[in-house]
Amino acid sequence: MSETTADAAAPDAEVVARVRGATKSYPGVTALDHADFEIRAGEVRALLGRNGAGKSTLIRLLAGVETPDEGRIELGGVPFDGGGVRRAAELGVGTVYQELSLVPELSAAENLYLGTWPTGRGRIDYAAMRAGAKEIFGELGVDIASETRVGELPLAQQQLVEIARAFLTRPRLLILDEPTSALAAAEAEAVLEAVTRVASHGVGVIYVSHRLEEIRRVADSVTVMRDGAVVETVPVRGATTDRIVSLMLGDGNGDERAQAPVARVTAVKGPPLLSVRDLSVPPKIEDVSFDLRQGEVLGLGGLMGSGRTELLRALAGFTPARGVIEVEGTEVVRPTPHAMRRLGVGITPEDRKGEGxxxxxxxxxxxxxxxxxxxxxxxxxxxxxxxxxxxxxxxxxxxxxxxxxxxxxxxxxxxxxxxxxxxxxxxxxRILLLDEPTRGVDVEAKAQIYGIVRELAQQGAAVLFVSSELEELPLVCDRVLALRGGRLEGEFSGDDITLDNIMAAAMAA
Structure with missing residues (x-):
């Protein structure tokens, strides 16, 4: 694949999906507010927006998972006024969600035809199934043996099986929701190549991602959403990172950027409680170095797939890593959960319900x-x-x-x-690693957790505060590191801790 973006869809190409004035509300929140959107055959359209911007709601409407309260939807020129996922599929919509839905014990071919196995004489026709899988994989440029058990495939190839399964139905519109979020940059290459090949068959592709380097390579245009509305659609070619970030964040009136942050510690003195040097967790984290000092709340901001959780799990001893970890100036030779706990390191996991x-x-x-x-x-x-x-x-x-x-x-x-x-x-x-400590909590609880974190720092703890909700980092942190693609891409302190700066560093291509 070339470094340039895919060729834009012809302006007279068929409109494969059109949304007009779509509104969708849930108790206490308007998720989509009179949104307009359309995509043409052969076009790859990136969909960008902060958490809660309305991206998921829009694609759920197009996939038939939800129906709008107001507005109308057309798929392939046909009004789509309900009928669920099956009707959307009949009208040419294929969807690949972020979470894989494969059966590990079945082969790649069996997963492709899951629920639609070809039959002959009352039995599954395995020869036809393998031949069909080989054809689809060939069209997408995917090198996967159809007989291979999916559980034995690397994660990137499992993602390709998901895309191939959706492409098997010959959709007019393919929706990909964060298809590379769990992949390292090198692993994502095959997925980007497959997306380009899908579009070359005249399929419109909606590509949801925050990785601007990928968007610039694979997409023709970018639709930015904010507060449930479609703000603007711009060509990828010539759209700067600052321009995209500005569209995502708006003018700041009334949003989190206008809130006053807590009183920051501008200069934390004394030796660090935790030092990290050239820490790597292949393939997700590469050569990360930083110090965390007593009395400091250090923010670590990154978007989905940036490596936030992998870094914290390595620091807590759950994941083997290369590099040096020091606690109060002493190197930890073999970090294990037990050893790190005895040294005063505690971690709150991202999955509170499953692990916390x-x-x-x-x-x-x-x-x-x-x-x-x-x-x-x-x-x-x-x-x-x-x-x-x-x-x-x-x-x-x-x-x-x-x-x-x-x-x-x-x-x-x-x-x-x-x-x-x-x-x-x-x-x-004394060292607290907080992974998404405010995920899934209400506004009042968030404020209380911020207060607890600040109080702990004032009492001498060192806190590493990890969040994908970048807007909360200026409200609670003394210093912020931006993580992208497993690398630290920026450090901010004082007045430089702004949502604009953090977002730009976390997304920059």
């Missing part, structure tokens, strides 16, 4: 489980001490719960998150 809490245990039990020392005597955990310690943490963190032994699953997301942070306060951790 034990749902049916009480709030107190969840908060003391990382260190039972204070809750036990002679090796026996004492329920009375668990309850007493829990009550103190519940009061300190303003956790709303009926009782310390209330199952934590009954709490709101924000209160669960505060309890997960409380676990590391109980364990005496």
């Amino acid at each position: 809490v034990v749902p049916l245990l009480g709030v107190s039990e969840n908060m003391v489980m990382s260190w039972f020392g204070g809750a036990s005597r002679a090796g026996t955990v004492l329920p009375s001490r668990v309850s007493s310690l829990g009550r103190a943490l519940i009061e300190r963190l303003s956790i709303k719960t009926a009782a310390p032994d209330t199952p934590i699953v009954n709490l709101s997301g924000g209160n669960q998150q505060k309890a997960v942070i409380g676990r590391w306060l109980h364990a005496g951790s």
